[in-house]
Amino acid sequence: MEKTILDVRNLRIRYGGASTDAVRGVSFTLGRERLGIVGESGSGKSTIGRALLRLLPGATITADSLRFEDVDLLALSEKEMLKVRGRRMSMILQDPKFSLNPIRRVGDQVAETYLRHFKCSRGEAREKAIAMLEAVKIRDAERVYAQYPHEISGGMGQRVMIAMMLLADPDLVIADEPTSALDVTVRLQVLNILDGLVRDRGIGLIMISHDLNLVRNFCDRVLIMYAGRVVETLQASELDSAQHPYTQGLLAAQPRIGGSRAPLAVLDRKPEWLEEKA
């Protein structure tokens, strides 16, 4: 970890109208590495991703520090934020069916990223977009460029999303459940493409997921979240030697191929997990 891309200290997020914080004092740093954030639904993992891009209108975000490279994310005006969002930091969302504009050609949506952030002609943006579609291993990129979202499959849609988010060559990509809408055969292809691009370009990656197998295979380090707090931080390779009972419980609850058919371990939630700190 030669250079810190992101430094988050004591991040707290409260949605408008809520009586408690959704994220309660989360701290972590990110270098040029792949960081996984796992936890159950409602644990606040996606909220963190959205807060980093300031995509939470109406929510109150406070932190001792929320630095992305040289900028303080909390101090930026919305106008300045537009130069960061999509250009230096971008987010891949869960379901391409809902994230792509259904009435615009997919290629134009990819090229828009480039047009928006760089001075160039439409022709240049188109060329860049086609090259990027090829980089995410879409065969016949020219043809796909002209198609509409309903004409492409889910796996291809997710690759289009990846192309769109990597086109501006960001330093940080946040992938929020990038493959949970995909079938297992397609999922591996998409993850391998994302993984290859992130490594080649030295991009920092935050992978938000509820899937322990995914973070085990595609991340370097893992934060485990429970009820808005980080309960444990582990190297992905050492996931099996987790110390926290919540992490151990999640691992044991997972059915495994070739496992015994004894009843699966059920999580016994302890009230003290809500308050303790990692």
Added chain:
Amino acid sequence: MSVSVEVRDLSITFGEGATAVKVLPGVSFSVQPGECFGLVGESGSGKSTVLRCMSMLTDFWKGDVLINGRSVRDMPLIERCRTLQMVFQDPYGSLHPRQSVRTVLNEPLVIHKLGDREERMRRAITDVGLPVSFLDRFPHQLSGGQRQRVAIARALILEPSLLLLDEPTSALDVSVQAEILNLLQRLREERGFTYIMVTHDLAVVDHMCDRFAVMLRGEVTEILPRDAIDKNRATHPYARQLIAASLEYEGAA
């Protein structure tokens, strides 16, 4: 009582004329009494359509579906509902938001003119591991796992013999999935249910099912026993690919 299931040449076409699409060209499989049979395959391969045809939610299919030798087509509606019930994928969509658990569980009892309603409701809700006080809750007062338990209680209340499970845990977290899978296992041991379970997760198949069918574009490519998964003993190329991908994903290969 455990029932056997026989599906023969089940085929269905959606649409008419030039735009007609044959979704299932001809599916056949049989399930032993008390067996848990899995249907796996990628999205769009027709897994859920098979269940919808078997339960007559979609009724314009051709072929035969026999339960203990009787065709589901010949069964009157009341008898069919007492024989088979379905549990749907998304507990957020399959419960009426303005009906309490009591209303949900009471309706089938009224339709089927069954007595001891209060007693039956209490038993059904206890069977799925929820306290009796939950009868007066509404879906928004329940978590995803609790909703899926209510959906299972709704299927159990008419005491069917065959449960059709359409991805019963894919909308749930892994910790909640474990609770639901344990519940389904326990009910099968206690009551001798026959399950037909659609899923895309081979780890769930390995945990729950005795045999499973791999589907591709509406066709059953191969029917395999559960223990074919961990050594990948499939012979059809697609089934091999699916199992290999699942093994690689689990990091077990």
